[in-house]
Amino acid sequence: MSKSEHSAYRTPEFVERAISHLGELGAHAEWKSSSEEYGHAVSGTLLIGADGKRHEFQALASATVTKADVAMLPHDRKTVLITEQVVPTRARQLEDHGWGGYVDAAGNASLRADGLIIEITGKRSPDKAPVVTAAPFTRAGIPVTYSLLTANDHFGVTPSQRALAASSGASLGTVNRVVRALRERTPPMLQGKHNQLLRASALEREWISAYTAMQPSIWPEERFTSTVWRTPSELLEAPLPPNALLGSEAAAARLGAPIRPASVLIHFDGDARARRELIQQGRLRRADDGMIRLRPACWKVPPAPPFNQTAPRLLVRADLLLEDDPRIDEIRSEYFEDT
Template identity: 70%
Template sequence: MDTVEHRSQDAPAFIERALSHLAALGMRVGWSGHADEYGQAVSGTLTIQDGGQPHTFSAIASPSNTKADVAMFPHGRDTVLISERVTQTRAQQLKDRGWGGYVDSSGNASLRGDGLVIEITGQSNSRSAQQSTATAPFTRTGLPVTFSLLAANEHFGITPSQRALADSSGASLGTVNRVIRALRERTPSFLEGKHNELLRRSALEHEWISAYSAMQPTAWPEERFTSDIWKKPSDLLDVSLPPAALFGSEIAAARLGAPIRPASVLIHLSGNAGDRRELIRQGRLRKDEQGMIRIRPALCKNPPVPSNNRTAPRLLVRADLLLEDDPRIDEIRTQFFGDDR
């Protein structure tokens, strides 16, 4: 008989489905949820018993699993991911990032223990296809609003008015209203009170980074250039960019004092065509798919906070570094820009 045990409150449906596939193999499976939250994710303990001694794994359970999640969620060699759907690409990233394995609600699993080996791939289930973040704060139009809110709250200590959020993000007041309403109606809520006091900022930042990382390649695609003046990334460390341009990723970290040697230069560029022409003229830039200079459309119409040394806000720099997908810079990212761990 299939057996799934719970030693805490009822598990979300995707955990139930994932565990039921293991139980269908004749194993006794247990799940105990913990109080820790990371955005939509929760921590817990997964226990599997196949006739002998039980095998216990630390676990992070999240309905979605982006590349940023794989890097941000706290994990070690004994930590497994429980999710809706883990693709083979994501499974390889989990392995590369030092996870202990995974279980998904489609029936795929990769687990190792003393005397235990579970390796199941190729299972699919349309009901449990990986969910996109479709709520208003994390859509293509909502992400700039949520970003403006988070950046301004960190810098000024308050949540801006809806008109101020519209002015900085470039979104309509209707979009801002939908984002604010969704953040207030979440359970548990992210905003409360007359002045929309921000709660659980770390959790909201995690969800924002996860959604932005998934959308950036198509929503804010970047172009690469070679410069006739700037021959290596360090040449730009003391350059004064046009007002509409902000440094991101490794070059931003370096300008803020992080011990990192940038391999490329990411510039977030907002404003009109004249600003773009000015930057291209300043560096004598030429399009080059292998060029070290990357220009990415700015997330917002206007910077939500004053820039520090012409760098993007901390949250965006942190997301940029995660998008580099380079485990070598994880320690620097955590030290200088914070993490959910």
């Protein structure tokens, strides 16, 4: 095959789908294309972050791959193939011809590196890739949709895909998949060059439903008692680290709702040092019935500036629903639902 070069290359849609599947496994995957093409294939680098390690794979991406391509495309034991689908026969051919592995847009993958093994087979891709309407509400998509909704509510515009990736901590492929699903909904949730958000209230309801269903398993919280703060009101008056945001009843009380919190929920964005400082400040001790609840945040960087150190309205609504208390439902409906 002839080799050609060009100055710019957009990530193919099938590559975005392939790396988004890796993101659903909990790996941070990214594609960086180079300026080299080999016929219908383009070279690049597949970057995967997992368990605190970063792995780089030399890669070739091609939507279609024939038996001849497997033999003729330049590769070695460190080169992986990214394509629409790798059927078992093609997988054996790749192994026989000395490829380093593969990832496809159907969800199959065979990747190996020091401390990393990914082996998924049996996934099938339809003739035309379907619109993945569930993408905004999967484990990987929920933080993206949250960042989109929260930033849009605060700034009035939808952030760029890269900004959503930075805020949510998701891969760019996952973000693109979420945006594509929202654009291709019927009727659409996003439209136009700048992804104008439509039917925000409907999208918020769907997000809350997905978050409340998945929260206990994906963002489990820990409970603590304190020898410094013996009541919720004492903790509400204490200074908190800037990356700690109040949720649920505590946030509702801080925002003026007529409620006396029975516990204090605090969302942390992953800053381990600040979390330790809070534990030391309050002399916290783990206890199953403790009034202080620490929960991992569903964002990497807050998508909008917090108000009075409380979580955004969307998350407070979801938190209050999780309490499953009719008394709290009345507060939620009056203070945090759309009018």
